Amino acid sequence: MYADYKILAVVPARGGSKGVPLKNIQPIQGIPLVARVGHLISELPEIDRAVVSTDHDEIARIAEASGLAADWRRPPALSGDRIGDLDVLTHALNETEQRDGQRYDIVLMLQPTSPMRTAAHVRDTYRKLIDEGRDAVWTVSETDSKYHPRKQLTLTDDQLGYYSQDGGQIIARQQLDALYHRNGAAYAFTRDCLVEQRNIMGANTAGLITEDMVSIDTPFDFRLVEFLLADKH
Template sequence: MIQGRTVLAVVPARGGSKGIALKNLCVVGGTPLVARVGEIIRQVECIDRAVVSTDHDGIAQVAEAAGIAAPFRRPKSLSGDRIGDVDVLTHALGEAERIDRTCYDIIVMLQPTSPLRTSGDVLMTITKLVEDDFDAAWTVSETDSKAHPFKQLVVENGNAKLYDQRGGAIIARQQLSTLYHRNGAAYALTRSCLLDQKTLMGERTGAVVLKDHHISIDTEMDIELAEFFLSKRPENKKIDCVEGG
């Protein structure tokens, strides 16, 4: 609980994956991805309840061993690779509230495929949501100038064209505005944002800018990069929530 508001963490971890088989069970830094989320959740004391949304019994077992409850299974209708996060979170919230016989004020989505998150990242996201009265809060990273939309191309029939014609006026990277992208470390949203606005990005969404490297696991190379960056990081320490939590 934080400032009188209850917090539910949802860990979406389906069994299917086109890139890496059973990706959410891949071992990174000596720990399965879904179990790494459990380690982080235990360090953020304002999270009242954590559940895994999965259609796979093996993932559920690993999650439970890491302290993430698995009291329900995600239905097949929500287990495809084209199912949106809003539908998955709405189902998980409904099931958790039905089982727990309570309502949760804040929902935090923690995807196992972001193994470089820290407990501090999660706490800052929840705190940003509550203290600044946002509908949602996301962790973001500054986008490298090489990935700026003005520098991107489209290829049609072998011909390269600027994705955005305004890029033709850019001579030096210093002319480019600073942009950000979501890095997947943490998403926090209010109950109303999820159920009424039906979106992860509410009418008012706060940004928590993270300086460290963040990787979303999609390929074997991503795993190797995550292993490298984890090897350079100190162990996370237990942290407390803001006063009133």
């Protein structure tokens, strides 16, 4: 609990990943991704409850061994690769509240595929949400100017063009406004944002700017994260 707000952490970890089979239990530095989240949450006593949302028994077993509750399974209707975060989070919130017989004020989403997060990233996210009275807070990183939409190109029928109408006028990066992308380290939402507004970007959403980090999706990403974490230490 923080400032009288009860906090539920949800770790979404379905079994059907396609790029890397059972991605959520593949190891980084010898520890399965989902277990790394469980270990990190143990460093955050202000989190009242931490659950894994999974459709896979082995993921549930590993998650439970790391301190995450795995009392229920995500239904098949919410386990496809086209299911949005909102439905997964509201299902997890409803299941947990029914089983615990209590209401949670804040819901965190901590995806196993962001193993470079720290406890401070998570703490700063939910404290910003509560201290500033926000509906949601996402961790974000500034986007490198070479990936700015106004510098992108299109290729249609082998004809190259600018994505932005004024793309040809961009000479220096100083002409570009700063843009940001979600980095997956942490998301925090009020219960109202998820249940009443039915949106993960509520009417009053803030970004917590952090250093950029790798979100794992491919075998190369695993190797890159291993290298970056080893280099840090």
